Amino acid sequence: MQVGAATGNLGRVRIIAFLAGFIVVLTAVLLVTLAVTAGARRRRHASQMSARWAVRHYAIPGRGHTVVGVALTDADGRVHSEHVVARIPDDAQDWQRDFVAARQEAEERAFHLNIDRPPIGG
Template sequence: MRVVALLVGVLAVILLVALVAAAAGAAARRRETRLSAAARWRMRHYAHRGETVVTVALTQPDGQVIEEHVVDRFPDGDAEWEQRFLTAREEAERRAFHLNADRPEISG
């Protein structure tokens, strides 16, 4: 009889742990879905290994980049750096505008 009671107790603990794990996983997925829905495409630029990189990036409200597409990459010492940067920035902003048109509305 004690063996059966012990077995039932162990099974109950295992079931409880499985239910808690499933609930935590579901909550994490809901949070990730909410953050992803709030993400927006933005122009982004940075220096990397002596080059300027201009991109359009899908960015969460906390600043985490989900996806990124390079618009242009050029040497930091390029004679036409300013013109290339402004042109790439304009193109990245144009792409972000059009990509955001397909994103769901952010509700307050």
């Protein structure tokens, strides 16, 4: 009878050891996941905080106009936000004048928006 009891105790010990090992591995995976996620969040936040407003203009093929605006762009070239200043039709009577005026307004807007940005840390 004692042999059966010893075997039963050994089975319980194995189950407890397996569960303890499983909990340790699960906790380690959870901690690594949290660390990686927090690191990515910090990098994304730092990227957004170091981004600056800059003049941006582009034409959308088939739309018939040029867009002039300011874009919040980080060092990697990712655009986080954009404000359109003007859409200039390709067939505008004085396209050059309209483009230069919109670009000047965009430069002023970028200057004022960058005043509110945190300073770039080195």
